[in-house]
Amino acid sequence: MSLIPSFFGNGRRSNVFDPFSLDVWDPFQGFPFSSAGETTAVANARIDWKETPEAHLFKVDVPGLKKEEVKVEVEDGNFLQISGERSKEKEDKNDKWHRVERSSGKFIRRFRLPENAKLEEVKAAMEKGVLTVTVPKEEVKKPEVKSIDISG
Secondary structure (H helix, E strand, O other), rough: OOOOOOOOOOOOOOOOOOOOEEEOOOOOOOOOOOHHHHOOOOOHHHHHEEOOOOOEEEEEEEOOOOHHHHHEEEEOOOOOEEEEEEOOOOOOOOOOOOOOHHHHHEEEEEEOOOOOOOOOHOOEEEEEEEEEEEEOOOOOOOOOOOOOOOOO
16 A cells, blocks of 8 residues: 555546645545545545636535535635535444445545636535536736837
8 A cells, every 4th residue: 555645546637737726635544543434525526627718617526415514615815615524324233234335524625716716706506416616707907008109
């Protein structure tokens, strides 16, 4: 088992060369003494980030979660943080589990937003298990070009 994170083999869409992506990596995930039970859902909060001429759009897959279980925050320094927690299903001693594939636990994702993001106008909406966060962009003012007459 390697203590170095695999940037290419996790099936995650994160790009190590993307300066805006700040995925949380748990170096002790998988160890018997780790808090992996609390962080197993970290990698399962899949996010798409798309930039349009008007805004940055984040789409987060959070199936089965209510909007009260997800938190969207904007921090100083242009950071967008999306976090939440999927509770573990109550187990009955008489239940016999054949397969457990759905993850439970906390997830947190942080992104450094570009300087042109309008942090005071961020909006979030949730529909059919998909959280959409819209971060409007400031209009880029084109530099005014003034023609200078040449005398002589």
